[in-house]
Amino acid sequence: MAEYSYDEQGYNFCYFLLSVLSLVLVPVTAHSVYKTFQSFSAKGKEVLCECGTCQKERARLAKSRPNRVVQLMTRPKFLFIVAGWIAVALLAYQVSFAEAPKQHFDPYEILGIAEGASEKDIKRVYKKLSLVYHPDKAQPGTERESEERFIQISKAYQSLTDPEVRKNYEQYGHPDGKQSFTMGVALPQKMIEGGNSRLVLAVYALIFGLGLPFYIARWWYNSRRHTKDKILNASMRIFVKELKENADFKALVDILAGAHEFKEGADCRAGEEVLLKAIDSAIIEELGNRGADKYERLESTVPAYRRKARTLLYAHFLRLDLSSKASASEIKALQEDQRFLVERSIHLLQGLLQIAIVKQWLGVATSIMDTQQHLLQATFLGEPSIKQLPHINSSLLRKYYRAKGKHVFSAQQLLNMSEDGRKTLLKPLDESQYLDVIEVANRIPRLRAQKAVFQVVGDKIITTGAVITFILKLANINADIPEEEEDDQDELLDEMGEATKKDKENGTLPAAHSPYYAAEKKPCWWVFLGDPKVNRILVPPRKVTDITAEKTIQIPFPGPPKAGTYTFSLFVKSDTYSGTDIMQDIQLTIHDKEDLPPEEEVDDSISEPEEDSIAGQMKLMREQGLASAIAGGASQGGEGQKADDSDSDSSDDE
Numbered sequence: 143m144a145e146y147s148y149d150e151q152g153y154n155f156c157y158f159l160l161s162v163l164s165l166v167l168v169p170v171t172a173h174s175v176y177k178t179f180q181s182f183s184a185k186g187k188e189v190l191c192e193c194g195t196c197q198k199e200r201a202r203l204a205k206s207r208p209n210r211v212v213q214l215m216t217r218p219k220f221l222f223i224v225a226g227w228i229a230v231a232l233l234a235y236q237v238s239f240a241e242a243p244k245q246h247f248d249p250y251e252i253l254g255i256a257e258g259a260s261e262k263d264i265k266r267v268y269k270k271l272s273l274v275y276h277p278d279k280a281q282p283g284t285e286r287e288s289e290e291r292f293i294q295i296s297k298a299y300q301s302l303t304d305p306e307v308r309k310n311y312e313q314y315g316h317p318d319g320k321q322s323f324t325m326g327v328a329l330p331q332k333m334i335e336g337g338n339s340r341l342v343l344a345v346y347a348l349i350f351g352l353g354l355p356f357y358i359a360r361w362w363y364n365s366r367r368h369t370k371d372k373i374l375n376a377s378m379r380i381f382v383k384e385l386k387e388n389a390d391f392k393a394l395v396d397i398l399a400g401a402h403e404f405k406e407g408a409d410c411r412a413g414e415e416v417l418l419k420a421i422d423s424a425i426i427e428e429l430g431n432r433g434a435d436k437y438e439r440l441e442s443t444v445p446a447y448r449r450k451a452r453t454l455l456y457a458h459f460l461r462l463d464l465s466s467k468a469s470a471s472e473i474k475a476l477q478e479d480q481r482f483l484v485e486r487s488i489h490l491l492q493g494l495l496q497i498a499i500v501k502q503w504l505g506v507a508t509s510i511m512d513t514q515q516h517l518l519q520a521t522f523l524g525e526p527s528i529k530q531l532p533h534i535n536s537s538l539l540r541k542y543y544r545a546k547g548k549h550v551f552s553a554q555q556l557l558n559m560s561e562d563g564r565k566t567l568l569k570p571l572d573e574s575q576y577l578d579v580i581e582v583a584n585r586i587p588r589l590r591a592q593k594a595v596f597q598v599v600g601d602k603i604i605t606t607g608a609v610i611t612f613i614l615k616l617a618n619i620n621a622d623i624p625e626e627e628e629d630d631q632d633e634l635l636d637e638m639g640e641a642t643k644k645d646k647e648n649g650t651l652p653a654a655h656s657p658y659y660a661a662e663k664k665p666c667w668w669v670f671l672g673d674p675k676v677n678r679i680l681v682p683p684r685k686v687t688d689i690t691a692e693k694t695i696q697i698p699f700p701g702p703p704k705a706g707t708y709t710f711s712l713f714v715k716s717d718t719y720s721g722t723d724i725m726q727d728i729q730l731t732i733h734d735k736e737d738l739p740p741e742e743e744v745d746d747s748i749s750e751p752e753e754d755s756i757a758g759q760m761k762l763m764r765e766q767g768l769a770s771a772i773a774g775g776a777s778q779g780g781e782g783q784k785a786d787d788s789d790s791d792s793s794d795d796e
Contacts, residue, residue, distance in 0.1 A: 156237045160230060167226045174223060178214070190662065191585065191655040193578040195532035199657040203481075249298030249311065261303060268299040373493045377401040381494050387503050387677070391523045392435060394494065394513050399451035401490050408454075408479040410446035417468045417476065418453050424467075425456045432536075434524065454480045455487065458658065459522045481660040487517055488659075495683075502679045504672040508715065511668060515720040520658035526551040527721025530655070531582050533568075533575045542567045552721045553583040582655045586719050587665055588619040589689060594712055596730050598701075605735045610701045612681060614669060616714065617692045650688045654718045665718045669695055671710045671728075680710060685717075705732045 190196065214220060250257050253267050273279060275295060280288035301307045367375055377400075384397045410418070422439050429437050437456065440449045457464065458480060465473050491514050498507040516523065519530045528534055528550055543549055550556060550567060556579075559567070568576050593615040598608045654663045664687060671681035681699045702708060707729055714724035 156233050160233050160237065163226055163230050163233075167223065167230065170219070171223055171227075174219065190653050191582065191657075193532045193582050193655065193657075194575060195578070196655060196657045203660060249301045252294050252298040253302070264299065264302050268295065271295050369493070371489075371492060371496075373490060374402045377403060377490065378493055381497055385494060385497055385506065387501070387506060389506050390509060391513060391516075394509060395452060395455055397494070398487055398490060398513075399448050399455060401451075401486075403486050403490065404451040404483060405445070405447040407486070408447065408451065408482050410450045411475070414450065414472075414476070415446070417472060418450055420467050421453050421457055421462065421464065424462055425453070425460060428460050428462065432522075434522070450479070451483055454483050458484055458520055459516055461520050461658065484517055484658075485660050488514060491517075499679060499682050504674060504677045504679050507670075507672075507679060507683070508713065511715045511717065512720065514717055518654070518656045518659050518663060518718055519720060521720060527719070528552055528556060530586070530719060530721075531556070532578045532655070532657070533571050534579065538567075538570055541570070553586055554588065554721075557583050584620060585652070585655060586620075586722060587651065587689060587716075588722060589667070589714055589724060590617050590619050591615070591712065591714065591724055591726060592617045592692070594726075594728050601738065603733045603737060604701060604731065605733050605738060606701065606703055606705055607735075608701045609698055610730075612671065612697045612699065614695045614697070614712070614714075615692065616667075616669075616686075616689055616695065618689050651690055656718065663718055665716065668713070668715045668717065669697070670713050671699075672713060673709075674711055683713075702730075702732050705734045707731045 190200075250259075253264065253271065255263060255267055259267075272292070272295065275288045275291045277285060277289045277292060301311045369375060369378055380400045380402075381397060384400065386393070389397070419439075422437075426437050429435070440452065454476070464476055464480070467473065468476075491510055495507060495510045498510060512523075515521075521527070521529055525536075526539065526549070528539070529536070531553055539550065546566070550559075556564060556567070564580070565576070568579055571579065591614060593613070595613050596604060597611050597613055598604050599611065601608070604610055651665050654665050656663050666685055666687040667689070668683040669686055670679060670683035672679045681697055684695065684697055686693060686695055708731075710728050710730060712724065712726050712728050716722045
């Protein structure tokens with residue numbers, strides 16, 4: 143039967159636990175600290191909108207949300223890290239006072255003499271130690287320690303004085319000769335033997351037999367149920383099945399509400415059906431007052447989570463106040479669900495957009511982009527985009543229309559009005575609110591397409607089958623960039639070659655004004671080409687950002703296979719603000735390859751090498767012989783030739 147040596151003092155077991163905990167805690171702690179530092183540093187660098195509406199909404203969200211520090215400290219990951227490092231500290235403290243068991247036998251160390259000591263010195267030291275540690279000489283209470291010490295002293299003395307024992311020590315490192323293989327267990331004997339062994343086995347089985355496979359299976363399951371863009375596969379299947387080529391805003395909201403993320407994160411709770419029906423009634427009344435499309439409740443056969451998501455999304459678009467519909471606790475939970483729905487919908491719209499791009503549906507793609515604008519600004523389809531500005535609502539616009547008989551639809555119209563006209567429109571607002579409106583109106587980026595051309599590198603014209611580069615130069619009007627004169631295509635192509643040097647980028651754009659969106663949003667734009675006549679996307683959208691002054695964009699794409707003149711539509715659509723998009727026609731002329739100018743003839747002849755060069759000397763050596771090349775090259779070529787002839791003649795005579 144195998145014999146084991148146990149770690150009764152727990153020395154090795156503590157080191158084992160320290161190693162395992164350190165291997166886990168060090169990378170987890172480093173990653174958590176890095177993520178936390180990155181989050182707080184990014185939070186401090188954001189240039190937020192400071193209008194009254196945004197500040198009010200941020201304050202309201204701060205009250206409804208738990209404290210960020212408290213939320214961080216109550217996370218299971220944080221608690222695991224704290225508990226783990228406390229355990230490491232306690233184990234390190236215990237190990238620091240533990241005495242490592244001595245396994246190596248060193249007779250010189252036991253006797254306290256130097257290696258190479260004479261036998262006389264060994265005997266003298268042995269007698270001296272025997273008088274101290276002999277069991278008969280031991281003090282009361284120290285008999286056992288003295289006996290163990292005396293045994294070690296006797297063994298050391300024997301190994302240094304007995305030739306056979308000394309030979310074993312020198313050859314095998316032990317006075318008894320070669321030792322058998324031993325196995326140690328880094329656990330106390332009480333934990334292994336007896337009734338506790340089952341408990342230890344159960345713990346090991348729980349950790350390695352159930353815990354580790356469960357963790358791996360859960361990771362694999364989560365990775366399989368999501369796409370690479372972190373959208374549930376079940377949601378993408380619904381999107382692919384229900385998204386049609388003629389889908390409009392209403393259909394997109396219905397499709398979006400069917401995402402399985404909403405079932406897992408904002409499912410309908412018990413007793414919420416009555417509250418949701420009241421919100422549906424408010425939606426019907428609001429849309430009826432606006433004269434918009436009729437809103438109908440979904441049938442009871444539709445899953446409850448889908449009906450809830452659709453209702454809360456419509457309430458968000460219409461900016462309905464939910465606080466008057468139920469108790470404070472119910473409204474707080476419902477508002478949290480609504481924020482989750484809106485924030486998650488922004489991400490889910492990217493999945494719908496991918497499907498539309500793959501199928502090249504132009505109308506659906508633009509509708510999805512418009513829906514994202516409405517989600518971020520909490521505006522309904524067909525509403526004036528000026529309602530994006532703070533403190534401006536339908537009541538204020540109606541009063542102005544009744545007084546002046548004019549409609550104001552966009553922030554640009556507001557800025558183009560005279561000072562008196564703006565003050566008349568914003569008369570119900572106080573001075574601080576008036577300044578908020580003007581500040582946000584100037585804050586919204588307004589883009590202008592300065593140049594938009596098609597080019598083929600190296601050719602003067604564009605031919606069939608060529609790879610075309612669409613070059614677009616955008617300018618932010620708010621940056622006061624002067625309009626430039628049209629450049630010819632050669633100059634523009636040279637300019638595009640230096641695009642990275644020409645772009646007048648000055649930092650990044652500030653965060654968008656989006657008080658009804660829970661997270662901070664940075665303005666971006668989609669740039670693409672399409673043909674509305676056939677409802678097709680011709681060049682897939684390119685996402686661009688940080689157009690602080692000017693930005694040059696180059697998009698390569700394969701040209702049409704047939705010659706002719708094609709009329710495309712250029713789309714520059716914001717993903718944040720409505721009413722700021724660009725759509726303009728642009729023509730592309732394709733020529734036959736026969737229309738290319740003839741290529742310039744290339745001189746393939748090899749020039750004669752200079753006589754002073756190495757190539758010239760090599761040529762001279764081949765033509766006139768080694769002697770003439772050394773004698774002086776071309777200037778002495780005749781003499782060299784004569785010398786060769788005379789040599790030839792003399793050789794013939796011989």
